[in-house]
Amino acid sequence: MRVLCTTFGSPSHGRAQLPLLRALVAAGHRVRVVTTSALTPLFEREELPVLTRLPDLPDSSMASAIGDALPEDPARLAPEEQQRLLLDTLSRAMSGPMARALREAVLPVARDFRPHLVLRDGMDLGVCLAAEELGVPHLPTPSGAANTVDPRALLPGLTALRAEFGLPTPDDPMSVVPHGRVDYVPPSFSFARHLPPSWSYRQTVDVDRGAVLPDWVTGLPTDRPLVWAALGTALPMLHERQEGGRGPALPFAFPDPVETLRTIVAAAAELSECTVVVATAGLPVDRADLPPHVHLTERLPQPLLLECADLFLTHGGFNSMREAMRTGTPLAVLPQFGDQHSNAARVEELGLGRHITDRTPSGVAAACRAVLADPGAAATARRARLEMLALPEVSAAVTDLEKIAGETA
Numbered sequence: 001m002r003v004l005c006t007t008f009g010s011p012s013h014g015r016a017q018l019p020l021l022r023a024l025v026a027a028g029h030r031v032r033v034v035t036t037s038a039l040t041p042l043f044e045r046e047e048l049p050v051l052t053r054l055p056d057l058p059d060s061s062m063a064s065a066i067g068d069a070l071p072e073d074p075a076r077l078a079p080e081e082q083q084r085l086l087l088d089t090l091s092r093a094m095s096g097p098m099a100r101a102l103r104e105a106v107l108p109v110a111r112d113f114r115p116h117l118v119l120r121d122g123m124d125l126g127v128c129l130a131a132e133e134l135g136v137p138h139l140p141t142p143s144g145a146a147n148t149v150d151p152r153a154l155l156p157g158l159t160a161l162r163a164e165f166g167l168p169t170p171d172d173p174m175s176v177v178p179h180g181r182v183d184y185v186p187p188s189f190s191f192a193r194h195l196p197p198s199w200s201y202r203q204t205v206d207v208d209r210g211a212v213l214p215d216w217v218t219g220l221p222t223d224r225p226l227v228w229a230a231l232g233t234a235l236p237m238l239h240e241r242q243e244g245g246r247g248p249a250l251p252f253a254f255p256d257p258v259e260t261l262r263t264i265v266a267a268a269a270e271l272s273e274c275t276v277v278v279a280t281a282g283l284p285v286d287r288a289d290l291p292p293h294v295h296l297t298e299r300l301p302q303p304l305l306l307e308c309a310d311l312f313l314t315h316g317g318f319n320s321m322r323e324a325m326r327t328g329t330p331l332a333v334l335p336q337f338g339d340q341h342s343n344a345a346r347v348e349e350l351g352l353g354r355h356i357t358d359r360t361p362s363g364v365a366a367a368c369r370a371v372l373a374d375p376g377a378a379a380t381a382r383r384a385r386l387e388m389l390a391l392p393e394v395s396a397a398v399t400d401l402e403k404i405a406g407e408t409a
Helices: 011-026 040-044 059-069 079-095 097-113 126-134 144-148 151-164 215-219 234-243 257-270 302-306 318-327 339-350 361-372 375-389 394-405
Strands: 002-006 030-035 050-052 117-120 138-140 226-230 275-279 294-297 311-314 331-333 353-355
Touching: 002 011, 002 097, 011 030, 011 040, 011 117, 011 318, 011 394, 030 040, 030 097, 040 050, 079 097, 079 144, 079 151, 097 126, 097 151, 117 126, 117 394, 126 138, 126 151, 144 339, 226 257, 226 302, 257 275, 257 294, 257 311, 257 361, 302 318, 311 318, 311 361, 318 339, 318 375, 331 339, 331 361, 339 353, 353 361, 353 375
Parallel strands: 002 030, 002 117, 030 050, 117 138, 226 275, 226 311, 275 294, 311 331, 331 353
Antiparallel strands: none
16 A cells, blocks of 8 residues: 655644554555655654655745735734634635645645555645545544644635636535544544544554653652643744744734743742753753752653653643643643644643643743642543553554555555
């Protein structure tokens, strides 16, 4: 079986695909990855055939998608209104100019490779169109944007493109997922707001092969709660692109990751009854007068540390949500942009932890204390872990995908 996989946007999208791609290769199937220049190294380390063909999130796509929907002074919108505008902009871009650009990039590769199945980035609707043209089944892999965007908002743009390319124009919004979707969480703990039940498999803790925790971690105190705090990869990457004039053209600024990291470190300093490990993601941070219970590291294998953490202070990316559920770790979520706000709300709905709304250091510290003191959050996190452990491992997806494709190795 030949499987084409597309990935763009955040490295977390590719990391979600790696266990599935490894399972397919181990079963003897041919896999080809099409991605961006920024994400190519993520797959090259896996010795997977990689083609750098996809554009980064194009500024022009976001700008043209905003259209006439802008209010007079968008920068003065309340944060919730900014998020709604951002989600509307993303929906317009995904189903319009982004889909057009991605289809144009991937269609020649697909025609040459002749896949039996397409696994796509959740944000990639261009390959949906390419797959429809070639009559090939396609499924999205886990990504936060796919969980948040309503397929009904995508249908008008997709209908226009389908008509332009001479494709059928179904009026069913779920035509974007005709064969379902891949997810790594139990249905009862789904973060997908608008999508049907998925092909669910167990989130793995073995994403980075050979990963181990650094030796200094073994010396951390074990007589107090251990808090792991991380900002993720997407916001620092977008901030760097914006600083270099390559970021999405939006009418208001993304949160500053450096300022957010300062807030997290200041909150960690207040949690003197805990041991707090903070991932800086390489961002600058003032280490002067840092109390001894706070430990800074650029990064470390998150799934491994979460196995012994009592609390995860997180930005709320979907990868982080899944990894926390896999290890039964309660959450305090300080969302920054995109699907993270929806994820934070979902964490509270499910009882897995708290959505942090007081974004001051004291407010963040108070939310962390509240979660640590809440036996209900710990119990729900354990329930999520038990349900996740009851899912089939990712290698079981191979048989399901073979049936969808109608082919075997």
